[in-house]
Amino acid sequence: MPLSRADWVREATRTLTDAAVDSPRLSAELILQHVCGISRVELATRPETPLTDALLSRMTGLLRRRAEGEPVAYLLGQREFYGRDFRVTPATLIPRPETEHLVEQALKGCGEHVRFADLGTGSGCIAVTLCAERPGWQGLMVDLSSRALAVACQNAVRHGVRQRLQPVRADFTRPLLRPASLDLLVSNPPYVGKTEYEGLSVEVRDFEPVTALVPGFVDSDRVPNHEHDHEGHHVHAAPAPADRPEGLEHLVAVAREAFTALRPGGLLLMEHGYRQGDALKVCLESHSWENVLVHKDLAGLDRLISARRPAS
Secondary structure, three states: OOOEHHHHHHHHHHHHHHOOOOOHHHHHHHHHHHHHOOOHHHHHHOOOOEOOHHHHHHHHHHHHHHHOOOOHHHHHOEEEEOOEEEEOOOOOOOOOHHHHHHHHHHHHHOOOOEEEEEEOOOOOHHHHHHHHHOOOEEEEEEEOOHHHHHHHHHHHHHOOOHHHEEEEEOOOOOOOOOOOOEEEEEEOOOOOOHHHHHOOOHHHHOOOOHHHOOOOEEEOOOOOOOOEOOOOEEEOOOOOOOOOOOOOHHHHHHHHHHHHHEEEEEEEEEEOOOOOHHHHHHHHHHOOOEEEEEEEOOOOOEEEEEEEOOOO
């Protein structure tokens, strides 16, 4: 007798539970919905529908990869962010709910006609969302990875904002933007310290691009493995001074670039690690930024910093 949808979800959930991955039942349901091309509602209302051998073969392959720790977003090729589906690949970080707070602060803190830059754009979820929410906004999507930029452009096309977003392949830790050319600069840069990185979950450490997580990498031609990202960059992070948290290097670089690129009164928004808020606030205030505020995420942890370039 053919296996039904409900039977497969039950067996797949057991397999993923034994593999100790996050959200085993949800993962199983998402895999089935993706392969069968059905909604969650259809799965709930027609669980008895039998599965063909072709569907079972595809689902089994994805289930095996999920059991090995590969994130569901990479298996499905997309993740929802701010109410929209975004294409993701192993060349990009998987968008997270915490980053939606950065978008909310940007929309709240700026007017109807804004020119902005998104440094380290990855999938483009921040830049694309800003333009999709505000038809008068236009911006730059900056990333060192050509593969990430290709994904960002695909997402811009998908959501109808490609004409207002310019991709720029560049290293944002070096001088890049024209002085006083922007109203807003946003970034979710690499901010995970090397020590913290080594303690991350398998799903993040072994599958998401390391250079999008940890600052301080150099190019390498070695074959990627657990010490490399998906573009072959080797872990080469310098230790942080004892008096400040690890992982601040790119955050400081973004702030330095923003101070040049923003117009007087322009807004800087950066996502950061939960232990980095105080150190970043001191750093920005000591470099003449105004209205420096650390914002908490839904878990009550420091996650975002905002600041204004002095008006004079």
